[in-house]
Amino acid sequence: MAIFFLILGLLLFLVVIIICVIRKIRRKRIGYINLSFLVVAIATIIVSFIEIPVKDYSEDASQKSKIVSNKVIKESKSGILNLYSLENGQSIVIQYNDKNILIDVPAYLSEVNDKNNMFNVLSSHNIKKIDMLILSSAQYKSADNILNVVGRYNIDNIQYADNSIEKTNLDKEITDRVKAVNDVKKSTTLPEVMKEKQSLFGIETESEKDEDGITLSLKLPKNVKGYANIDSYDKNIKGNSIYDHKIKIGYDANGYILIKITSDVSANKD
Structure with missing residues (x-):
């Protein structure tokens, strides 16, 4: 007008x-x-x-600044990998591209009020979801803990790095729990054996089994920054049978980050 x-x-x-x-x-x-x-x-x-309304260029510039800022934050966040060691190395969490991958579940958990308790550590890092659970051996004494974690975080994406887990009693229990999760999430995903080579949320992953155990090799782009967060390794944890992991972090000839996580099955003792 x-x-x-x-x-x-x-x-x-x-x-x-x-x-x-x-x-x-x-x-x-x-x-x-x-x-x-x-x-x-x-x-x-x-x-x-x-x-006649006058356009507020300062407000427009502010909005553009916010968009650029959010984009930078998002790109920066996606270019960071965090590695968390839980319960004296019994479990490993890989955090990348806003996804959380849990490798193995502790056979023994610290006391509920202990700051090193798996759930307390995850909470302290604001990790409220687990997008994938990788199990590297059937030689567990922690079936209850696995089922607890699956139910607690509603995990329907479970992969077996060792095909010996398939068709065991453990596999049946896990599958039954995942089906219950599927009813909630309206999903049909069931546990499956990992491929020797595959991409996990943008991480090139290789699985290899030898006399040392199961080794997962994770390859990340050159521009990714990696941070390792190791827990206290309290030696007073209950029992002597610790499902441990050997972790090696380095670079290949092309400058890509390489993380090797070996689950030493032979380390389990009765």
Whole structure:
């Protein structure tokens, strides 16, 4: 509406000026009527300028800044890998691309009020979901803990790094628990054996079994920054049979980050 009156005011102003010029050429008086129209035209133009909304460029720049900032934060977050060791190395959490991969579940858990308790450590790092659980051996004495973790975090994506887990009693118990999770999540995913080579949320992963146990090799892009967060390794943890992991972090010839996690099955003692 303000634009309409601005155009109307400009047209009126132009017409009055032309009439005034013509009257001057003919040596006639401009007259009060023409002057009145001229005043009205000028007033209309001024009011129109006042009413036209002026774009707040500072606000626009602020919004653009927020968008850029959020994009930078997102890119920065996706370029970071966090590795957490839980319960004296019984479990490993790989956090990358906003995904959390849990490798194995502790055979023994610290006391509930202990800061080193698996769930307390995850909570302290604001890890509220587990996107994938990888189990590297059937030689567990922690079936209850596995089922607890699966139910607690509603995990339906479970992979066996060692195919010997498949078709065992442990596999049956886990599958039954996952089916219960599927009912909640409206999913049909069931536990499966890992491929020798596959991509896990953007991490190139290789699984290899030898006399040392199961080794997971994780390959990440060059621009990824990695941080290792190791727990206290309290030696007073209950029992002597610790399902441990050997972790090696390095770079290959092309500068890619390589993480090797070996689950030493032979370390389990009765």
